[in-house]
Amino acid sequence: MVSRLRKSVCIGFLFFVSAVYVFASGNPLSILIKPTSETVKAFRYLSGPTSDGLWTEVDISSPSIVLEGFDSIHDALYVQQTEDFVTWSGTYTYRYDSTKKAWNVLLEENKRALIPEHTKNPLNILIKPTSETVKAFRYQSGQNSDGLWTQADISSPSIVLEGFDSINDALYVQQSEDLATWSDSYLYTYNPTQNTWGVSLPATKKTSFVDSLEVKLYGLYPYGKSATYYSYVLGAGLKMNVALDTEKKLIGYGEATYSRGPSETDWVDSMQAIGLSVGMGYKISLGSKMQVTPELGYGVLFHIFDADFDEDGENKFEVFADQQVRLSLNLCFALGDKYELFFAPLGVLFFEDGDIGTMFGCQSGLRFNF
Numbered sequence: 001m002v003s004r005l006r007k008s009v010c011i012g013f014l015f016f017v018s019a020v021y022v023f024a025s026g027n028p029l030s031i032l033i034k035p036t037s038e039t040v041k042a043f044r045y046l047s048g049p050t051s052d053g054l055w056t057e058v059d060i061s062s063p064s065i066v067l068e069g070f071d072s073i074h075d076a077l078y079v080q081q082t083e084d085f086v087t088w089s090g091t092y093t094y095r096y097d098s099t100k101k102a103w104n105v106l107l108e109e110n111k112r113a114l115i116p117e118h119t120k121n122p123l124n125i126l127i128k129p130t131s132e133t134v135k136a137f138r139y140q141s142g143q144n145s146d147g148l149w150t151q152a153d154i155s156s157p158s159i160v161l162e163g164f165d166s167i168n169d170a171l172y173v174q175q176s177e178d179l180a181t182w183s184d185s186y187l188y189t190y191n192p193t194q195n196t197w198g199v200s201l202p203a204t205k206k207t208s209f210v211d212s213l214e215v216k217l218y219g220l221y222p223y224g225k226s227a228t229y230y231s232y233v234l235g236a237g238l239k240m241n242v243a244l245d246t247e248k249k250l251i252g253y254g255e256a257t258y259s260r261g262p263s264e265t266d267w268v269d270s271m272q273a274i275g276l277s278v279g280m281g282y283k284i285s286l287g288s289k290m291q292v293t294p295e296l297g298y299g300v301l302f303h304i305f306d307a308d309f310d311e312d313g314e315n316k317f318e319v320f321a322d323q324q325v326r327l328s329l330n331l332c333f334a335l336g337d338k339y340e341l342f343f344a345p346l347g348v349l350f351f352e353d354g355d356i357g358t359m360f361g362c363q364s365g366l367r368f369n370f
Contacts, residue, residue: 029070029096031103033063036081036089043081044088051078051091072096077103087165123164123190125171125197127157133177133247136288145172145185151288166190171197177247179288180334181369211248214239216365218346220259226357228264230271233359235259237275241367244280251281255297255326263305269315272304277326289334297326301350322350328363340367 033043044055047067058065060081067077077094093106127137137157138149141164152159154175161171171188187200216237222230237257244250257275277299285291301324306315330344343364350357 029067029072031065031067031077031094033058033060033065033079035060035063037083039083040081041083042085043079045077045079047075047077049074049076051093055080070096072098084163123161123166125159125161125188127152127154127159127173129154129157130175130183131177134175135177136179137173137175138182139171139173141169141171143168143170149174164190166192178249178283178285178291180285180291181248182337209242210240210370211243211251212241212340212367212369214241214342214365214367216342216363218257218259218361218363220261220346220348220359220361223358223360225355226359229268229357230359231262231264233259233261233271233273233361235273237363237365241281249283251283251293251295252278253281253295253297254278255299268305268307270305274302274304275324275326276300276302277324279326281330291332293330293332295326295328295330295344299324299326301348322352322357324348324350332367338369340369341365342367 033045035043040060042057042059043063044057045065046053046055047070065077070077072095077096079092079094080088080090081092082088095104095106096102097104127139129137134154136151136153138151139159140147140149141161159171164171166189171190172185173188174182174185176182189198189200190196191198214237216239218235218237220233220235222232235257236259237255239253239255242252244252255275255277257277258273259275260270260272263269263271277297279295279297279299281293281295283291283293301322302319303322304317304319307318325348327347327349328344330342332340332342334340341364344362346361346363348357348359
């Protein structure tokens, strides 16, 4: 008799538990997810005993969730929110009270570190110039420095960063003294615990002896007595520039040129010349991408031609040298950090037996900056 009673009680208890389980998981449950701020764009959720499954992502404009087969005894609803679809908040755990027919929510304390609070508040930083000659700086933030730079005058050194992620992002800063050339990148990282910025200086690079190389084409027309010998001259040149000061404004250079043109005389078929010269120039900035450089050079001009100086009907190879002075005013346009396009009026004076040969024209070319 007692055995039958115990068996009946056990069967009844199991039936009761099964009924409660079926009741708890049988009815769909609805819940409205409220965003934690106006900047939240989406949320994602999953339900079950743990939050180890696949998340379902939903736009914040549709905040209502319907849960089928939710077991209010064993299951919980896990929700995360985002402002940028990249970083997600800590997990909010929702549990359903079937007695009160209400949801209770708890932000898991052990996952608060996942919430990038530093991305919600703007960060301020003051950029200090490396020298008194710095005129501007440019910056960008992110995981690398492959994006677009934002340029600012050094008189306004304060930066406000919106949505900066101190875990994954860094601030990259370059400074300039002439608005044309820029320093290597200074890398700034933010420590949210200490509320401080740390900076890594760029690696020191050995200064190149050569500041830049130029490849140019030019054309010249004779003036005065030179017009009796030359019709016009077309040439090409290679020029090496060396910085003579730390600001790279005072430039020294060495140049080699070759030119050729038709002759105005009967005893010379064509006029050829090889020029070697050295000189100096001074760069004057006209903005972030433009500069003008007056240059003055001195050297030797070797005239080369087949000529019939003896008037015996036979041309002979002849070479003679003159001193030369070259003047130009280069207007440069930056095509980036490495390349510049330039154009310049050009004048050449050469001295021969007490006479001065004069030629005027222009030159243009490409400069490669080291």
